[in-house]
Amino acid sequence: MPRRKTVEEASEESELSPPPVDLLDGVQAVAGANGHAEDGDHRPKKKRRTKETISAVGAGTSLRHSEAVSSGPAKKLAIKRKVKAEVKEEVEIDAATEDRKVTPKKRRAPKRQTEEEVQVDDDGEVVEKKVKVKRKSKAEKEHELTEMPLATRTVGHKLLIGAHVSAAGGVHQSILNSVHIGANAFALFLKSQRKWDNPPLQDDHLTIFLSRCKTHTYDPNNHIVPHGSYLVNLAHTDKDRTKQAYDAFLDDLRRCEKLGIALYNFHPGTDQCGDRPKAIAHLASNINRAHAETSNVVTLLETMTAGGNTIGCSFEDLRDIIALVSRKDRVGVCLDTAHVFTAGYDLRSPAAFQQAMESLEDVVGFKYLRALHLNDSKAPIGSNKDLHANIGTGFLGLRAFHNVVNEPRFAGLPLVLETPIEVRDDNGVLVKDEKGKEKEDKGIWAREIKLLENLVGMDVQSKEFLDLERTLARKGEPERKRLEEQIERVREKAATKSKTVRKGKGKNDVKVQDRIASSGAESSLSELDE
Numbered sequence: 001m002p003r004r005k006t007v008e009e010a011s012e013e014s015e016l017s018p019p020p021v022d023l024l025d026g027v028q029a030v031a032g033a034n035g036h037a038e039d040g041d042h043r044p045k046k047k048r049r050t051k052e053t054i055s056a057v058g059a060g061t062s063l064r065h066s067e068a069v070s071s072g073p074a075k076k077l078a079i080k081r082k083v084k085a086e087v088k089e090e091v092e093i094d095a096a097t098e099d100r101k102v103t104p105k106k107r108r109a110p111k112r113q114t115e116e117e118v119q120v121d122d123d124g125e126v127v128e129k130k131v132k133v134k135r136k137s138k139a140e141k142e143h144e145l146t147e148m149p150l151a152t153r154t155v156g157h158k159l160l161i162g163a164h165v166s167a168a169g170g171v172h173q174s175i176l177n178s179v180h181i182g183a184n185a186f187a188l189f190l191k192s193q194r195k196w197d198n199p200p201l202q203d204d205h206l207t208i209f210l211s212r213c214k215t216h217t218y219d220p221n222n223h224i225v226p227h228g229s230y231l232v233n234l235a236h237t238d239k240d241r242t243k244q245a246y247d248a249f250l251d252d253l254r255r256c257e258k259l260g261i262a263l264y265n266f267h268p269g270t271d272q273c274g275d276r277p278k279a280i281a282h283l284a285s286n287i288n289r290a291h292a293e294t295s296n297v298v299t300l301l302e303t304m305t306a307g308g309n310t311i312g313c314s315f316e317d318l319r320d321i322i323a324l325v326s327r328k329d330r331v332g333v334c335l336d337t338a339h340v341f342t343a344g345y346d347l348r349s350p351a352a353f354q355q356a357m358e359s360l361e362d363v364v365g366f367k368y369l370r371a372l373h374l375n376d377s378k379a380p381i382g383s384n385k386d387l388h389a390n391i392g393t394g395f396l397g398l399r400a401f402h403n404v405v406n407e408p409r410f411a412g413l414p415l416v417l418e419t420p421i422e423v424r425d426d427n428g429v430l431v432k433d434e435k436g437k438e439k440e441d442k443g444i445w446a447r448e449i450k451l452l453e454n455l456v457g458m459d460v461q462s463k464e465f466l467d468l469e470r471t472l473a474r475k476g477e478p479e480r481k482r483l484e485e486q487i488e489r490v491r492e493k494a495a496t497k498s499k500t501v502r503k504g505k506g507k508n509d510v511k512v513q514d515r516i517a518s519s520g521a522e523s524s525l526s527e528l529d530e
């Protein structure tokens, strides 16, 4: 009888299988062999969970009556037992399929433990069978991230392309997350970006971070560009606000120095005093102070989307800040493609792109450009909206990114994606999982990195480019349409309440409109709602 056989098999297995601790050690050994010796200290500690498993399994192996006995006469007597089973999974790596340089490989995943819970009624019939996959150990996770990446890093590519990856669990985790997506550069938050109070950098995290940088050949001097907190506004002239922002900023720079990181990117902030030159001077003085209290980190001013009182939305703003910074060797610029585009700089045609680059050179100087954020934009040029889109799906389009990756002056700079990773189907509709939650896929970054790397030297008249351009543009169409409709609604509203709208406009909008007028694009839309 099949059910008898199952029971026998189960008890046999529980006697023959090594105890769970050995199983876990086996997993560690596998990961250790493929992993990295210097991370030895970081090997997973045996948690209490292991013990619990042993006792649970111990109890399960001897058949026992379940609570069903006492839960009421209506219920049939049920026998509950747990069976421990090992599951070997063959994982097929879904490496960027469009990628020509990377050959997807089949690799064997480390053994994963599952627990099978079988409920049998008094006739011995199986009434319920549940298979629970146990949470992966740290070593298993590390193995999966680095030994089974979504895409293999392109070694020796002249562009250093990566993404802003998660540092959940500690800064050292960012390196594994970066390897996982095949990135040659990356950004991270050094602490929670939405909290003022954060625990200090842990010594063990620092040690592992440094050893992983070596193992995975990331040069912290050039491949890693942390992103500052969104809360920090160094341009705020209020005394208390200044102290809070400055302390958080300085703390980040000190973390960079400990981690050996040379570049640090942050938002210049907003003018809260109604006096732009004063706010810029205040910002620059804070930068100078922070430079004096640290030794070598280069602080990068991010180019911002225009609108209201935001500082850094024009090259002129950046020039004015840099002019007031004493240590010119410790100030730079991080250009965000989506931000400059919605602030009015066109990057779409080769001619427009060159014009924008000339302007950057003339106003700021290319020598200050130290990093880029590569994002397409869901909002059109000059819209003053900060809405990142996946590469090729937004209003910038694939042609703009062809211009970007073929710009020789960007070679060797860290180029960081901040694109969304929600999964969309070919028609741009969000895909949801079984629970109705939006699906996320880090493979999107892995594929975008390869896409951008492959765009270098690609003929824009070729079928390959035109097909890619068309496919990606179609994917982004629903979102672009949605935003366009929103813009139209704002325009209509503005037409009826033009006086009120004019009042709400920032001082930057004059400059933005000048730029847009000269590029023949649409008018400023700073009042646009999210």
Ligand SMILES: [Zn+2]
Pocket: 227, 267, 302
């Ligand atoms: Zn940013």
Ligand SMILES: [Zn+2]
Pocket: 336, 338, 339, 386, 387, 388
């Ligand atoms: Zn942005």
